[in-house]
Amino acid sequence: MGLISFIRKLAQIRAQRPDIPGSYREDPLVRTILNRRSVRKFLDCDIKDEEMTLILEAARLAPSTVNMQTWSFGVYNIETWRETFGRSIPFGARRAVLVLGDITRIKQATDIFPNSPLVEYTVSIVNASLAAMNMTIMAQALGIASVMLSDTGKTGFFSTAYLKERLKLPAGVYPLMTIVFGYPKARNVPMPPKFNIEDITFSGTYRQTHVAKIHEWFSLMEAGYRASTFFSSFRAKLSYYRQNLSRSERELRDIVLGEKPKM
Amino acid sequence: MGLISFIRKLAQIRAQRPDIPGSYREDPLVRTILNRRSVRKFLDCDIKDEEMTLILEAARLAPSTVNMQTWSFGVYNIETWRETFGRSIPFGARRAVLVLGDITRIKQATDIFPNSPLVEYTVSIVNASLAAMNMTIMAQALGIASVMLSDTGKTGFFSTAYLKERLKLPAGVYPLMTIVFGYPKARNVPMPPKFNIEDITFSGTYRQTHVAKIHEWFSLMEAGYRASTFFSSFRAKLSYYRQNLSRSERELRDIVLGEKPKM
Numbered sequence: 001m002g003l004i005s006f007i008r009k010l011a012q013i014r015a016q017r018p019d020i021p022g023s024y025r026e027d028p029l030v031r032t033i034l035n036r037r038s039v040r041k042f043l044d045c046d047i048k049d050e051e052m053t054l055i056l057e058a059a060r061l062a063p064s065t066v067n068m069q070t071w072s073f074g075v076y077n078i079e080t081w082r083e084t085f086g087r088s089i090p091f092g093a094r095r096a097v098l099v100l101g102d103i104t105r106i107k108q109a110t111d112i113f114p115n116s117p118l119v120e121y122t123v124s125i126v127n128a129s130l131a132a133m134n135m136t137i138m139a140q141a142l143g144i145a146s147v148m149l150s151d152t153g154k155t156g157f158f159s160t161a162y163l164k165e166r167l168k169l170p171a172g173v174y175p176l177m178t179i180v181f182g183y184p185k186a187r188n189v190p191m192p193p194k195f196n197i198e199d200i201t202f203s204g205t206y207r208q209t210h211v212a213k214i215h216e217w218f219s220l221m222e223a224g225y226r227a228s229t230f231f232s233s234f235r236a237k238l239s240y241y242r243q244n245l246s247r248s249e250r251e252l253r254d255i256v257l258g259e260k261p262k263m
Numbered sequence: 264m265g266l267i268s269f270i271r272k273l274a275q276i277r278a279q280r281p282d283i284p285g286s287y288r289e290d291p292l293v294r295t296i297l298n299r300r301s302v303r304k305f306l307d308c309d310i311k312d313e314e315m316t317l318i319l320e321a322a323r324l325a326p327s328t329v330n331m332q333t334w335s336f337g338v339y340n341i342e343t344w345r346e347t348f349g350r351s352i353p354f355g356a357r358r359a360v361l362v363l364g365d366i367t368r369i370k371q372a373t374d375i376f377p378n379s380p381l382v383e384y385t386v387s388i389v390n391a392s393l394a395a396m397n398m399t400i401m402a403q404a405l406g407i408a409s410v411m412l413s414d415t416g417k418t419g420f421f422s423t424a425y426l427k428e429r430l431k432l433p434a435g436v437y438p439l440m441t442i443v444f445g446y447p448k449a450r451n452v453p454m455p456p457k458f459n460i461e462d463i464t465f466s467g468t469y470r471q472t473h474v475a476k477i478h479e480w481f482s483l484m485e486a487g488y489r490a491s492t493f494f495s496s497f498r499a500k501l502s503y504y505r506q507n508l509s510r511s512e513r514e515l516r517d518i519v520l521g522e523k524p525k526m
Contacts, residue, residue: 018320018324019316019320020317020320021313021316021317023313024313024317027404028291028292029291029292029295029404030317030401030404030405032292033321033397033400033401033404034320034321034324034401036324036326038326050284050286053282053284053460054283054284054287054293056460056464057281057282057283057297057460058296058297059463060457060458060459060460060463061281061296061297061299061454061457062396063299063301063396063399063410063411065413066500066501066504067455067456067457067484069457069458069463071463072463072464072465072469073463073464073465074464074465074466074467074469075464075465075466076466080466080467083467084466084467084468100469102463104471104472105458105472105477105480108474108477109477109478109480109481110481110498110501111505112501112504112505112508113505113508114505114508115509115512116508116509116511116512117512118512118515118516118519118520119420119421119508119511119512119515122388122420122515123413125385125388125389125392126388126389126392126413126420126439126440127392129388129389129390129392129393129396130392130393130395130396130411132393133325133326133392133393133396133397133400134296134396134400136326137296137396137397137400138293138296138297141290141292141293141296142293147326148326148393150328150386150389157382157385157389158382166468167468167469168468168469169469170469170471173469176389177389191324192330193330194323194324194330194332195323195332195368196323197316197319197320197323200322200323200332200334200335200336200365201319201335201336201337201338202335202336202337202338203337203338203339203343203347204337204343204346204347205347205429205430205431206335206337206363206430206431206432206433206436208367208433209367209368211371214368214371214372215372217368217372218372218373221330235373237329238329238373238375241329241375242374242375242376242377245375245376245377245379245382246378246379248379248382249378249379249380249381249382252381252382252385253381256381257381
């Protein structure tokens with residue numbers, strides 16, 4: 001990528017804005033939802049217990065399939081995270097919530113799921129994801145920033161075997177992600193490169209995104225990575241994932257489908 | 264369940280409230296998030312295109328794993344839904360968004376996922392669920408009610424084979440749920456019976472919910488169903504699911520893992 005092309009792409013990233021019609025531009029709710037960004041740098045300033053309670057209340061009151069509430073949450077501060085995992089909360093955040101799909105309560109109450117592991121997994125993690133998003137929006141409403149982690153620091157579904165052992169998870173509990181919370185160091189975190197609405201929607205039957213739009217997005221991601229992390233690159237990040245995927249896949253098949261890894 | 268016990272349980276359901284500390288009780292964002300309810304009765308009153316755009320903007324700007332945006336959205340009004348599915352939008356809603364996990368864009372851009380179907384599925388549906396929750400909160404912020412459907416009217420992951428055929432979905436696209444939107448007929452929809460925060464959280468290692476709490480929740484669900492739907496019951500609903508689960512499981516295994524059903 002040449003320098004001019006690089007600078008042009010950065011300008012393109014910085015110019016991105018949520019598409020808010022005039023009449024809603026000052027609406028605080030609309031703004032809160034659309035201006036939420038994933039934040040990875042936090043102030044050295046604690047979150048009040050009252051605020052964490054509100055964040056967990058957003059999780060508790062999220063919608064779920066037949067109100068089954070197929071989720072559990074590991075709730076940590078700096079000390080309890082260190083006791084449990086032997087290291088700091090990623091990105092120096094002050095609080096962390098480990099989000100898990102959890103089918104054990106409904107299985108104890110009823111025999112609705114006799115032998116349908118992939119449906120059980122799907123139900124659990126979809127509902128747990130809804131709770132995760134609700135927590136993140138609640139945090140944003142309180143001025144608290146966050147980022148969802150599914151890999152960094154072995155905090156989510158890319159490391160299910162590790163988390164299952166560390167947290168002593170029974171069958172039917174699936175580690176999904178960790179959300180770390182803190183007050184943001186910077187305001188106005190730029191939007192990462194997003195597809196347009198017409199690239200990701202259809203009416204009637206499915207329509208594929210134009211391949212040129214996909215390549216444009218990819219090159220913006222590369223430029224954005226290059227600008228924000230000097231020692232990394234988007235390709236390096238993807239390559240890291242690729243190298244760890246077969247382990248993650250094996251571990252997920254074990255925890256979800258009960259398929260023991262072949263030696 | 265005796266009559267007195269039934270009435271007592273209904274009173275218990277009606278008494279449930281979000282737990283909002285005094286200082287946040289008037290905060291419009293906190294209230295919007297915690298007072299959102301799934302709504303199944305809508306006014307005969309259309310949603311403006313501008314509002315649908317904001318709802319889709321909330322989906323577009325939701326967070327996703329490495330900003331991969333592994334989602335697509337089928338967007339329908341009354342007419343286009345009927346053309347596509349040959350019937351009305353469930354619950355007489357005015358608009359519907361079919362939410363799909365979609366790994367095809369990232370697979371076209373890079374070879375990050377060579378052969379890891381369960382990880383690909385997980386990534387896709389977790390991100391798509393985050394987008395779904397963000398849309399629902401945005402709708403609520405605009406005074407628009409909604410309900411997420413994964414089964415009713417063959418609208419989600421309980422009917423993947425049907426939706427794959429109907430929407431002509433390629434490999435790597437996973438139907439998840441349909442959110443139907445409309446203006447609510449009633450205000451103050453009661454909260455369905457929820458577990459308490461201490462029942463669904465732990466610190467350190469995993470802790471199981473006390474079995475008495477699970478049974479209490481189950482009996483409240485039974486009472487709530489009996490009060491709201493005369494011809495149905497919570498047990499009947501669960502029994503309906505159970506009868507359809509082996510088909511759903513087979514279809515999911517086909518679409519996710521490429522396991523062809525055994526005849």
